[in-house]
Amino acid sequence: MSTPNILVNFKAFRESMHSGAFEIARAAEEISRETGVSIGVAPNHIDAYYIVKNFDIPVFLQHVDPVSFGAYTGHIPVDSLPLYGFKGSLVNHSEKRLRIDEIRNIVSRMNDLGLVSIVCSSDNIESVALAILNPTAIAVEPPELIGTGISVSKAKPEVIKGAVDPIKRIGDIKVLCGAGITTADDVKRAIELGVDGVLLATAVTKSKNPREKLMELAKVFKF
Amino acid sequence: MSTPNILVNFKAFRESMHSGAFEIARAAEEISRETGVSIGVAPNHIDAYYIVKNFDIPVFLQHVDPVSFGAYTGHIPVDSLPLYGFKGSLVNHSEKRLRIDEIRNIVSRMNDLGLVSIVCSSDNIESVALAILNPTAIAVEPPELIGTGISVSKAKPEVIKGAVDPIKRIGDIKVLCGAGITTADDVKRAIELGVDGVLLATAVTKSKNPREKLMELAKVFKF
Amino acid sequence: MSTPNILVNFKAFRESMHSGAFEIARAAEEISRETGVSIGVAPNHIDAYYIVKNFDIPVFLQHVDPVSFGAYTGHIPVDSLPLYGFKGSLVNHSEKRLRIDEIRNIVSRMNDLGLVSIVCSSDNIESVALAILNPTAIAVEPPELIGTGISVSKAKPEVIKGAVDPIKRIGDIKVLCGAGITTADDVKRAIELGVDGVLLATAVTKSKNPREKLMELAKVFKF
Amino acid sequence: MSTPNILVNFKAFRESMHSGAFEIARAAEEISRETGVSIGVAPNHIDAYYIVKNFDIPVFLQHVDPVSFGAYTGHIPVDSLPLYGFKGSLVNHSEKRLRIDEIRNIVSRMNDLGLVSIVCSSDNIESVALAILNPTAIAVEPPELIGTGISVSKAKPEVIKGAVDPIKRIGDIKVLCGAGITTADDVKRAIELGVDGVLLATAVTKSKNPREKLMELAKVFKF
Numbered sequence: 001m002s003t004p005n006i007l008v009n010f011k012a013f014r015e016s017m018h019s020g021a022f023e024i025a026r027a028a029e030e031i032s033r034e035t036g037v038s039i040g041v042a043p044n045h046i047d048a049y050y051i052v053k054n055f056d057i058p059v060f061l062q063h064v065d066p067v068s069f070g071a072y073t074g075h076i077p078v079d080s081l082p083l084y085g086f087k088g089s090l091v092n093h094s095e096k097r098l099r100i101d102e103i104r105n106i107v108s109r110m111n112d113l114g115l116v117s118i119v120c121s122s123d124n125i126e127s128v129a130l131a132i133l134n135p136t137a138i139a140v141e142p143p144e145l146i147g148t149g150i151s152v153s154k155a156k157p158e159v160i161k162g163a164v165d166p167i168k169r170i171g172d173i174k175v176l177c178g179a180g181i182t183t184a185d186d187v188k189r190a191i192e193l194g195v196d197g198v199l200l201a202t203a204v205t206k207s208k209n210p211r212e213k214l215m216e217l218a219k220v221f222k223f
Numbered sequence: 224m225s226t227p228n229i230l231v232n233f234k235a236f237r238e239s240m241h242s243g244a245f246e247i248a249r250a251a252e253e254i255s256r257e258t259g260v261s262i263g264v265a266p267n268h269i270d271a272y273y274i275v276k277n278f279d280i281p282v283f284l285q286h287v288d289p290v291s292f293g294a295y296t297g298h299i300p301v302d303s304l305p306l307y308g309f310k311g312s313l314v315n316h317s318e319k320r321l322r323i324d325e326i327r328n329i330v331s332r333m334n335d336l337g338l339v340s341i342v343c344s345s346d347n348i349e350s351v352a353l354a355i356l357n358p359t360a361i362a363v364e365p366p367e368l369i370g371t372g373i374s375v376s377k378a379k380p381e382v383i384k385g386a387v388d389p390i391k392r393i394g395d396i397k398v399l400c401g402a403g404i405t406t407a408d409d410v411k412r413a414i415e416l417g418v419d420g421v422l423l424a425t426a427v428t429k430s431k432n433p434r435e436k437l438m439e440l441a442k443v444f445k446f
Numbered sequence: 447m448s449t450p451n452i453l454v455n456f457k458a459f460r461e462s463m464h465s466g467a468f469e470i471a472r473a474a475e476e477i478s479r480e481t482g483v484s485i486g487v488a489p490n491h492i493d494a495y496y497i498v499k500n501f502d503i504p505v506f507l508q509h510v511d512p513v514s515f516g517a518y519t520g521h522i523p524v525d526s527l528p529l530y531g532f533k534g535s536l537v538n539h540s541e542k543r544l545r546i547d548e549i550r551n552i553v554s555r556m557n558d559l560g561l562v563s564i565v566c567s568s569d570n571i572e573s574v575a576l577a578i579l580n581p582t583a584i585a586v587e588p589p590e591l592i593g594t595g596i597s598v599s600k601a602k603p604e605v606i607k608g609a610v611d612p613i614k615r616i617g618d619i620k621v622l623c624g625a626g627i628t629t630a631d632d633v634k635r636a637i638e639l640g641v642d643g644v645l646l647a648t649a650v651t652k653s654k655n656p657r658e659k660l661m662e663l664a665k666v667f668k669f
Numbered sequence: 670m671s672t673p674n675i676l677v678n679f680k681a682f683r684e685s686m687h688s689g690a691f692e693i694a695r696a697a698e699e700i701s702r703e704t705g706v707s708i709g710v711a712p713n714h715i716d717a718y719y720i721v722k723n724f725d726i727p728v729f730l731q732h733v734d735p736v737s738f739g740a741y742t743g744h745i746p747v748d749s750l751p752l753y754g755f756k757g758s759l760v761n762h763s764e765k766r767l768r769i770d771e772i773r774n775i776v777s778r779m780n781d782l783g784l785v786s787i788v789c790s791s792d793n794i795e796s797v798a799l800a801i802l803n804p805t806a807i808a809v810e811p812p813e814l815i816g817t818g819i820s821v822s823k824a825k826p827e828v829i830k831g832a833v834d835p836i837k838r839i840g841d842i843k844v845l846c847g848a849g850i851t852t853a854d855d856v857k858r859a860i861e862l863g864v865d866g867v868l869l870a871t872a873v874t875k876s877k878n879p880r881e882k883l884m885e886l887a888k889v890f891k892f
Contacts, residue, residue: 012299014292018306045268046299046307063297069237071370071424074286074319076235076269083241084269092769096297099766104795125802126773132798147294201294315546322543327572349550352578356571458745460738464752491714492745492753509743515683517816517870520732520765522681522715529687530715542743593740647740 002116003137003174004040004058005221006214009090009201011062012044016205021047024204025055027211032057037218042090045076052085060118061089066102068109078109088116088136094143107135118176118199124162127175131167137174138167139199145179147202151186152179157193164194187220225339226360226397227263227281228444229437232313232424234285235267239428244270247427248278250434255280260441265313268299275308283341284312289325291332301332311339311359313422317366330358341399341422347385350398354390360397361390362422368402370425374409375402380416387417410443448562449583449620450486450504451667452660455536455647457508458490462651467493470650471501473657478503483664488536491522498531506564507535512548514555524555534562534582540589553581564622564645570608573621577613583620584613585645591625593648597632598625603639610640633666671785672806672843673709673727674890675883678759678870680731681713685874690716693873694724696880701726706887711759714745721754729787730758735771737778747778757785757805763812776804787845787868793831796844800836806843807836808868814848816871820855821848826862833863856889 008028010016016024021043028039033056040058043051052059065075081089091106092098098106103119110117117135121127127138140163145152153160160177167173177190178199190198198217207213231251233239239247244266251262256279263281266274275282288298304312314329315321321329326342333340340358344350350361363386368375376383383400390396400413401422413421421440430436454474456462462470467489474485479502486504489497498505511521527535537552538544544552549565556563563581567573573584586609591598599606606623613619623636624645636644644663653659677697679685685693690712697708702725709727712720721728734744750758760775761767767775772788779786786804790796796807809832814821822829829846836842846859847868859867867886876882 009296012290012292012295012303014302017292017300017303042296044299044303045297046272046303049269049273067235069235069240072235072318073232073265073313073316074268074284076267077240079237080235080240080267080269090296093296094770095295097768097770100761100769100772100795100799101763101766101791103769104791104798122770122773126769129773129798129801130769132801133794317547320545320547323538323546323549323572323576324540324543324568326546327568327575345547345550348579349546352550352575353546355575355578455742458736458738458741458749460748463738463746463749488742490745490749491743492718492749495715495719507743513681515681515686518681518764519678519711519759519762520714520730522713523686525683526681526686526713526715536742539742541741 003118003176003197004038005197006037006217007040007042007060007118007176007197007199008204009062009199010041010043010047010205011201013205017044017047021051022054024210025051025057027214029055029057031211031214031218035218035222037221039214039218040087048086049084058087059085060087060116062093063096064089064091064106066098066105078106079113081115082113088118090139091117091119091135093120094122094141094146103130104133107133124159127163128166128170131170131173134171135173137176137196138163139176139178141178141199148180149182150180151182151189152177153181153186153190153193155180157189160190160193160195184216184220187217191220226341226399226420227261228420229260229440230263230265230283230341230399230420230422231427232285232422233264233266233270233428234318234424236428240267240270244274245277247433248274248280250437252278252280254434254437254441258441258445260444262437262441263310271309272307281310282308283310283339285316286319287312287314287329289321289328301329302336304338305336311341313362314340314342314358316343317345317364317369326353327356330356347382350386351389351393354393354396357394358396360399360419361386362399362401364401364422371403372405373403374405374412375400376404376409376413376416378403380412383413383416383418407439407443410440414443449564449622449643450484451643452483452663453486453488453506453564453622453643453645454650455508455645456487456489456493456651457647459651463490463493467497468500470656471497471503473660475501475503477657477660477664481664481668483667485660485664486533494532495530504533505531506533506562508539509542510535510537510552512544512551524552525559527561528559534564536585537563537565537581539566540568540587540592549576550579553579570605573609574612574616577616577619580617581619583622583642584609585622585624587624587645594626595628596626597628597635598623599627599632599635599639601626603635606636606639606641630662630666633663637666672787672845672866673707674866675706675886676709676711676729676787676845676866676868677873678731678868679710679712679716679874680764680870682874686713686716690720691723693879694720694726696883698724698726700880700883700887704887704891706890708883708887709756717755718753727756728754729756729785731762732765733758733760733775735767735774747775748782750784751782757787759808760786760788760804762789763791763810763815772799773802776802793828796832797835797839800839800842803840804842806845806865807832808845808847810847810868817849818851819849820851820858821846822850822855822858822862824849826858829859829862829864853885853889856886860889
């Protein structure tokens with residue numbers, strides 16, 4: 001397993017920072033153990049080290065900076081991730097876009113360090129372009145659907161379809177999809193379209209019962 | 224005490240991330256206790272929560288984003304700082320500059336939340352302009368001296384002098400100075416120029432013996 | 447006259463680029479001549495040189511970059527403005543925000559070169575902070591009112607009032623106000639609040655008859 | 670001809686703004702006429718419209734913004750280029766880098782409008798990734814060689830070789846190379862490596878005799 005089947009992006013929601021983050025991490029750990037489905041978390045930078053030390057789940061950062069160690073106040077160097085045991089990072093999320101040369105540098109350095117890079121893209125053409133940079137995975141997320149509850153796998157299946165095959169032809173690159181993934185049915189449809197996993201946020205972080213929601217979604221992968 | 228006499232910015236140096244960061248934090252805690260001089264630390268985002276939980280010293284972030292809680296992947300909301308017990312944050316460090324409207328929003332929200340905002344500036348005019356925004360402190364740091372070992376208090380005393388009086392006339396705002404502060408003598412000169420404290424990085428983080436270096440500098444405040 | 451009584455920001459509207467821009471420039475020239483009221487224009491970078499060569503009115507850029515001549519593809523150096531006969535530039539417009547150190551550098555260099563710097567701000571505190579940098583003028587423009595047709599002079603008089611006196615105490619700095627200024631009455635109210643001029647865009651650029659609209663607004667200054 | 674054999678980027682040099690720009694434009698026009706070799710110019714935004722109106726050569730912008738017409742102070746909308754007769758634009762020059770989603774939007778809109786997009790890249794992998802976005806041309810320019818006089822075609826032939834074939838396999842996309850191109854020999858080597866043209870700046874703009882230099886380089890294409 002290089003990328004999880006389900007990756008939960010905690011963003012900077014009140015519900016998924018500090019104690020809320022720890023609860024979701026615990027739920028992810030338990031459900032992953034019970035179901036055998038791999039669930040990763042991408043907590044806020046402030047919570048990330050606490051979670052990697054206290055829970056047995058793959059931890060990803062939400063963003064990493066295109067620098068190595070040095071005089072970079074307020075930055076997270078790619079090179080620092082192995083020190084903490086982080087598995088990898090989201091790169092170029094639509095809420096934290098990067099320049100193409102920055103993505104290139106980050107992915108290249110993450111590959112050298114054996115880290116998992118999950119590069120986000122807005123549409124199928126961007127997905128294929130970014131796949132050329134040879135990341136571990138591309139996460140297709142049409143920004144206009146993020147946070148809406150309208151699932152990309154239902155509303156824009158062509159964006160996923162148009163990405164999966166061309167990406168797989170380029171190399172051994174995983175494809176995740178995100179944006180609006182909320183129900184077991186959304187996940188099922190995404191799998192049918194050929195993705196290796198799903199990236200989601202509000203469906204879990206804003207759920208009244210994140211544990212139950214995670215269980216519902218994990219079961220889809222469990223057959 | 225609202226701002227520390229000595230604030231150590233850990234930046235993203237290999238020597239002051241992870242275990243190195245924890246050692247400097249321990250040294251700061253011990254020397255602060257022994258001398259009674261207030262020493263604060265500004266560790267990397269990844270180390271910050273570990274340090275605030277494990278050491279009895281004021282912890283500042285190196286940077287905070289001009290947002291409140293929400294769908295902000297890769298951001299640190301101002302509003303999240305109290306959850307973790309952080310004392311405050313550096314704002315607008317020369318390695319992480321911000322737009323004027325962002326500084327305005329951050330400082331205003333930090334004031335509402337009772338957080339300590341230490342806004343960095345490059346010269347005396349910028350210092351006075353930023354003081355109008357009513358932060359807790361202004362840290363004057365001519366960028367061309369940062370990391371050089373050439374002390375601002377010796378090489379550019381006029382930048383500090385030209386900032387201290389005008390700032391104090393604007394309101395109850397602390398003045399720190401930084402850039403090249405390395406020796407006890409540099410600190411003495413800074414105090415003579417009227418500053419309330421010093422902001423430093425490499426002098427401690429790159430020192431062969433950070434504990435000793437911190438003791439040397441702390442003693443200047445102890446008279 | 448260092449700043450015009452009326453400054454029209456052409457932005458990048460279809461109606462005020464190319465031929466539309468030239469028509470508004472001609473109207474501004476004629477009405478300025480007829481009424482004696484000083485009217486300046488801030489056309490798009492592409493139209494600016496054509497307008498300064500063909501019309502007898504003060505031309506301002508909408509933005510200038512914090513660099514001098516050099517290898518800066520896609521940038522407009524401050525130092526180049528006198529070559530073309532531009533009077534000055536808007537700086538830090540809410541649609542083109544700058545970092546505080548960039549504003550500082552631009553204003554300082556524009557002062558050296560005898561250029562008119564009109565620095566935009568969002569509220570009264572930001573206005574006073576930016577006045578410390580000693581620009582020719584501060585243009586107060588609450589971003590939430592820009593383009594709405596709801597005039598700042600009616601909807602937020604306190605933002606203007608709270609800026610005028612403190613700015614005038616700092617130095618010989620003009621105060622303009624903008625955002626939603628649409629009618630002669632809006633301009634009257636602005637003048638009563640103590641401003642030296644108004645900055646506007648849509649009221650003129652989107653008007654069916656820009657010439658008539660400019661005449662309506664210019665008359666307010668004419669007695 | 671969709672892209673010129675020689676494209677001269679005027680950047681923001683004192684020597685190639687205003688009167689200097691017009692002289693180089695005239696030289697380009699004359700030599701193009703004499704030799705039949707297509708020479709394009711990318712002047713500063715301020716000079717661009719004057720040059721397109723007064724000289725019979727293809728004019729490119731140095732940068733264009735990922736917006737259409739609207740309330741975008743200080744921006745150049747893609748949609749405005751046809752109004753002025755510009756042929757196209759450089760996109761993502763190393764001195765004006767863009768985010769991947771911005772490049773995607775600009776190229777896609779330029780294609781709709783029949784404009785020539787010349788997207789700059791730093792190395793061969795980035796080149797191939799950007800080719801997926803289907804621009805008119807990719808200009809490979811290793812940033813570390815820009816302005817050095819050390820020619821990419823001699824110092825880093827592998828960067829060009831590694832780009833040409835993969836790009837040509839993706840589609841009908843031209844390949845230019847730049848960075849350090851100074852002599853006829855540099856151009857010859859570039860052509861041997863398979864490029865369709867060269868992008869250069871200082872070789873011409875800083876030359877004591879830009880006309881002579883252009884003639885020297887144009888002759889290589891004339892065989």
